[in-house]
Amino acid sequence: MSFVLFFCFIALAGSAIGGYLDIKTSEIPDEVPLGICIIGIILYILDFLINNNPIAIVSIITISIFFIFIGYIFFWLNQWGEADALMLASLGVLMPGCFCFIENSFLDAFLFANKFLIISFIIGSIWAILYSVLIMVKEKKTIAFFKYLCKKEIELRFFFVFVILGIFFAYFLFIPMFYLFYKFAKFTENNIYKKKIKTKNLQEGDVIAEKIKKLNINGK
Incomplete structure (x- = not known):
């Protein structure tokens, strides 16, 4: 058996x-x-x-x-x-x-x-x-994400430069891919997974996102 x-x-x-x-x-x-x-x-x-x-x-x-x-x-x-x-x-x-x-x-x-x-x-x-x-699509934040990507023009220019370089030298594609992943992670963290809720609605297991010096809470 x-x-x-x-x-x-x-x-x-x-x-x-x-x-x-x-x-x-x-x-x-x-x-x-x-x-x-x-x-x-x-x-x-x-x-x-x-x-x-x-x-x-x-x-x-x-x-x-x-x-x-x-x-x-x-x-x-x-x-x-x-x-x-x-x-x-x-x-x-x-x-x-x-x-x-x-x-x-x-x-x-x-x-x-x-x-x-x-x-x-x-x-x-x-x-x-x-x-x-x-989750992003469900909460209709797709457009907000693209606006977030286009927020800094200088970053966008470098992004397309490396995309073009990646067409000729594949290893350059790692940089724009990593950039997209980083921006996506930051956007979802700040706009999807972090939520403001009232203190009375806090539950065990909820994580405080910001530091609260008076309560000696470091946050995450």
């Missing part, structure tokens, strides 16, 4: 639940990553008892620690919430089971964790851009 599908299902289901709660409430309860870890450990034990498959303890610990380390770096940089870091670590517990890690190899686990994160960040970035575009 193979447990691979069970590991994959828990990883996908846990991620889906966490993502749904994050979108709906901007908060992921600690019970979600904790539950993923507990179920993962139970699956490893069952896999060992039923199939006599060794538990790749070194791989589990290596990937989980690496994931939570990366997660907390993003948390300290004010890019993620703490729950995101915990979710990533909990998925690290499941990874050896999802990808049939048998050998307890620190190096193999570490290299796998790096590759997995790189691919995940690429896919996540694409999804974030698509999601932001959909």
Whole structure:
């Protein structure tokens, strides 16, 4: 009896639940990553008892620690919430089971964790851009975005210069692409994801965007 599908299902289901709660409430309860870890450990034990498959303890610990380390770096940089870091670590517990890690190899686990994160960040970035575009269109801010792009004439001139250069030298296209991505990120952050709400409507998990010296709040 193979447990691979069970590991994959828990990883996908846990991620889906966490993502749904994050979108709906901007908060992921600690019970979600904790539950993923507990179920993962139970699956490893069952896999060992039923199939006599060794538990790749070194791989589990290596990937989980690496994931939570990366997660907390993003948390300290004010890019993620703490729950995101915990979710990533909990998925690290499941990874050896999802990808049939048998050998307890620190190096193999570490290299796998790096590759997995790189691919995940690429896919996540694409999804974030698509999601932001959909929200921007839904809130009818597309025209406002193009006006924002054309706001600084000097930047626009340089943009087209590098686009023209990119026609002849492809690597120059990286500059206008990065510029568009940066402007898009700044616009969506300030005009879509940041919202003014009344103090009485604040909920647990809401992030203060500005510094409030009197309350010793740094903001993000």
